[in-house]
Amino acid sequence: MIFAVAILVGIVFGAADQYLGSLTPYVALGAWTVSVSQMSAPWLLLPFAFGCTQDRPRRAAVLGLVATLAALAGYFAMTVSPMEGVALRQIPHAALAAISANFTLAHPVIVGGLLTGPLFGLAGQRWGVSRTWVVAGLVAGAFLLEPVARLADGQLFGPSWVWLAEVAFGVGLLAWLLVAANAAERGRFARPA
Secondary structure, eight states, X not given: OHHHHHHXXXXXXXHHHHHHHHSOXXXXXXXXXXXXXXXXXXXXXXXXXXXXXXXXXXHHHHHHHHHHHHHHHHHHHHHTXXXXXXXXXXXXXXXXXXXXXXXXXXXXXXXXXXXXXXXXXXXXXXXXXXXXHHHHHHHHHHHHHHHHHHHHTTOOOSOHHHHHHHHHHHHHHHHHHHHHHHHHHHHHHHSOO
């Protein structure tokens, strides 16, 4: 059942990300939609969240991969949908073109998903089982460091408040995870031997 949920949530997540990124700055929402869509950290939080539901490491890694691949499928499916302006009769041709352009094992997004999906699924499992602060730093660090990495690479586009909000989310996530880890650690030592 959890795999079906991961597939459904992944497809919706990926499609929503693509749709958000396709909204032009002329839409009433503004240019922030493109900046939010370009964020990578939420794509890492997705497999992490599903990994948190698992007790076994291998199952968590596979679930993280499934959620990530479903999100990529949703993302690419949205690019060739009528919501993106593709006529129904053009969908097969557009899908083939998208597949030939994007679906090779050497494509950075595919490679990234194949690596980070299982890794962050496993990190979620470790967090769910042991509440280690290292895992908290790994997950929150994605949100904290992405704007810095984008700035260093010259890829920090859009309103600055979007990237500041990502950092603020990372700080909040780190604080929450560290409090939970500390509470779990106190609980371990409070148990009678």
